[in-house]
Amino acid sequence: MKNTLKEANKIVSNALAAEKKRELQRNKQKKKICLIELQAKELLNIFGIKMPEMKLTATTEEAQKEAKSMGFPVALKVVSHDIIHKSDTGGVETGIKDIKSLKVSYENIISNVKTNLPKAVIKGILVEKMAPVSTELIIGALKDPQFGPVVMFGLGGIFVEAISDVSFRLAPINEKEALEMIKETKAFSLLNGFRNQQTLDIYTVAKSILSVSKIITKIEHVEEIDLNPVLVYPNGIVVVDAKIIIV
Amino acid sequence: MKNKDNIESFFNPGIVTVVGATETPGSLAAGILKNLINMGFKGRIYPVNPKYKKVYNIPCYPTILKIPKKAELNIIAVPSRFVPEILKQQGQMGIKNTVIISAGFKEIGDEGITLEEDIKDICIKNGIRVLGPNCLGTIDNYANFTTSFLPWERVRRPKAGGLTILSQSGAIAIAILDLAAQEGIGLAKMANYGNRMDIGESDFIHHLIDDEQTKVIGLYMESVDNGQRFLDAAAKCSKTKPIIAMKVGKGQAGAKAAHSHTGAIAGNYEIYKAAFKKAGIIEAVTLESFIDGAKVLSMLKPPKGNRILIVTNGGGFGVIAADCCSESDLNTPGTSDELKKKLTSKLSKYYVVNNPIDLTGSATDNDYKIAINTSLIECDEYDAAIVISLMAPYCMTDRVVDHVIDGARFSGKPIVVCTLGGEYTMRIKRMFEERGLPAYPSPERAVRAMKILIERGRLEGAL
Structure with missing residues (x-):
């Protein structure tokens, strides 16, 4: 546990230091920054939370090669420290089935970002293996100025804010509280064999809520966490998108 | 000392x-x-x-x-x-x-x-x-001390008891006080801190942990003085004393400009709710349930289990109570064959000896005694009861109060009373309350009170 925290803290402080450097170079201060995917993946991995296979690429050819080796379908995501809401700027393409359409998607992203956010520095394009479709959840966390760290669980995907089927606890939480959080939501019925479907892996979800609770309470500088969507299967979960805000 | x-x-x-x-x-x-x-x-x-x-x-x-x-x-x-x-x-x-x-x-x-x-x-x-x-400052109902300027001719002073009210709002504090007197709830202390320049709820809760007179705390909050101190004090206090709290200003947005979905959804109220859970505080969502909850927590100890019996002399009210129980996840198991046999041998064969036990309009107050004692004492298959006593039938007299209270005392099990009607009934309701059983003027409110009591039992780790 001690080593785990040390490693995790290192990732976050390195990211912060790199951001400071960029700020100096550009003579501009940003208060909150978002870890890029690879950093988020590394951080979550320390706590046993899985993200899909992903590779950062610099050219279309490189992306095609990586996609081929990890297998289609894949998603492409722009990687930039200047973009927090990637899909809003046209920086995400999903469900890419072959090499030909990958090229089109790749060029789309570059031109979308150049049009929408011309000043954004693009670090590259991420090729990510698409996880199979399943029930989408959200696991989140934040630091409240009065009560300190808070964790959230609920139904995920693009309707999170519209449906708001979520439960909250002050962190840190224990195993029992993590399970209670799941059971309090309507999402629970979807996990628990809804209409004779297979029961989904509630325990790994609960363990992941616990891990997020650990990250928000134990890792300095982490302010907000959004794991959304979290795809849950009969055995295991995959976090498709992770937004980890540090200050 | x-x-x-x-x-x-x-x-x-x-x-x-x-x-x-x-x-x-x-x-x-x-x-x-x-x-x-x-x-x-x-x-x-x-x-x-x-x-x-x-x-x-x-x-x-x-x-x-x-x-x-x-x-x-x-x-x-x-x-x-x-x-x-x-x-x-x-x-x-x-x-x-x-x-x-x-x-x-x-x-x-x-x-x-x-x-x-x-x-x-x-x-x-x-x-x-x-x-x-x-x-308004404070009231100490045992020291006969107050800093309140409101005349006691306008606001009834509750009898001495175990409830302490902490309220940011003076108007709410006084309204609760007045209602407490009316509902037969005994008061230990009251504190209202207004602009809260210095002392606030955290100081009071911390102090009340060791206060001999205070058995239950009713807390009305608009904001918190200090989140961490509040959590520490309340968590410690709620281990031995129930705290029921009402938080208003639920629509306030979260305090920070959110970058995440989590931040966008997490309003001020959700975080208070989470804080209440962490600190073992029971939340009341309306003023009515706040008073109802303070009343039941002041008068009764939580049951040892969650098997609830309903006794009624009006079938319809029994059904409403049973419906409310099932909506509130309260457990109302049917009577066992043994209990059925016993009840049938002692009561009129026209009565329904299931759960609810329906004593019908023919019920006498003595039937309540038989039904309650047989089910709660002779057969130990229920942990608590909701007793609905409608006072209109001729054979129902104020003796029913004695019987129900004896039943609760001898069994050691909490009984929540529901009695609804006009002046005559309200007199009976007050008699129940003066003698320490909480009575409510609707089955919905009686069930909600029972739910609060069971929630407290869960927090105490008994259930």
């Missing part, structure tokens, strides 16, 4: 000064003095006002500087512009605690904000703890 802490002096000071003392009808200080005298406060009172030699026949002093012995608490009820000078004098005299009843501070805007900052500085420099400003 433990040392008297600062907070104790706000409830039961040996010597108290009232600055601004007068007999002028309608003035704050006159109201406070009259209340103190009429309640029978046993401590010493020093009225302070240069205009008078005596106030209500008690010797009056021109300034605090002239009082014969150091006071434990100073009550200030003068226009706000005089408050800084009085606090300086109080500091000189080494009086460490003050209740500032006066309004005209932060709540009125810029001018008041400056004045409040000034008095805060004076208090910090002189080590004075402050309740208020702009508040």
Whole structure:
């Protein structure tokens, strides 16, 4: 546990230091920054939370090669420290089935970002293996100025804010509280064999809520966490998108 | 015996000064003095006002500087512009605690904000703890002490009991007090902190952990004084004493500009709810459920299990209660064959001996005795009961109160009563409450009270 925290803290402080450097170079201060995917993946991995296979690429050819080796379908995501809401700027393409359409998607992203956010520095394009479709959840966390760290669980995907089927606890939480959080939501019925479907892996979800609770309470500088969507299967979960805000 | 802490002096000071003392009808200080005298406060009172030699026949002093012995608490009820000078004098005299009843501070805007900052500085420099400003202060129903100026002819004083009310709002505090008296709830203490310049709910909750008279805390919150201290105090306190809280201002957005979905959804209210859960606090969502909950928690101990029996003499009300139980996840198992047999042998064959036990319109008060004692004592298959007693049938008399109360006492199991109707029924309801069983004027409210009691049982780890 001690080593785990040390490693995790290192990732976050390195990211912060790199951001400071960029700020100096550009003579501009940003208060909150978002870890890029690879950093988020590394951080979550320390706590046993899985993200899909992903590779950062610099050219279309490189992306095609990586996609081929990890297998289609894949998603492409722009990687930039200047973009927090990637899909809003046209920086995400999903469900890419072959090499030909990958090229089109790749060029789309570059031109979308150049049009929408011309000043954004693009670090590259991420090729990510698409996880199979399943029930989408959200696991989140934040630091409240009065009560300190808070964790959230609920139904995920693009309707999170519209449906708001979520439960909250002050962190840190224990195993029992993590399970209670799941059971309090309507999402629970979807996990628990809804209409004779297979029961989904509630325990790994609960363990992941616990891990997020650990990250928000134990890792300095982490302010907000959004794991959304979290795809849950009969055995295991995959976090498709992770937004980890540090200050 | 433990040392008297600062907070104790706000409830039961040996010597108290009232600055601004007068007999002028309608003035704050006159109201406070009259209340103190009429309640029978046993401590010493020093009225302070240069205009008078005596106030209500008690010797009056021109300034605090002239009082014969150091006071434990100073009550200030003068226009706000005089408050800084009085606090300086109080500091000189080494009086460490003050209740500032006066309004005209932060709540009125810029001018008041400056004045409040000034008095805060004076208090910090002189080590004075402050309740208020702009508040009613405290009531101690055992010490017969109050700093409230509201006349007891308008607001009924509850009997001495175990409930302590903590409220940011003075109006709510007084309304709850009045309702508590009406509902037969006994009061230990009340504190209202108004602008909460210094002392707030966290200090009070911390103090109440060891307060002998306080058995239950009813907390009305608009905001929190200090999140971490509140959590620590409440978590410790709720281990032995139930806390029921109502949080208003639910629509307030979260405090930060959110970058995440989590931040966008997490409003202020969701985080309070999470904080209540963490601290073992029972949340009441409406004022009605706040009073209902405070009542049941004050009068009953949680059941040892969650098997609930319903007894009624009106079939329809039994069904409503059963419906409410199932909606609230309360367990109402059917009667066992053994119990059925016993009940049938003792009661009219027209009665329905299931759960609910329906004694029908033919029920006599003695039937209640049989139904309750047989199910709760002879057969140990229920942990608690909701007893609906409708008073319209001729054979129902006030003896039913004795029977139900005996049933609760002999079985050691909590009984929540539901009785609804007009004046005659309300008299019966009061009889139940005077003798310590909570009664509610609808099955929905009785079930909700039972749910709160069971929730408390869960928090105590019994269920």
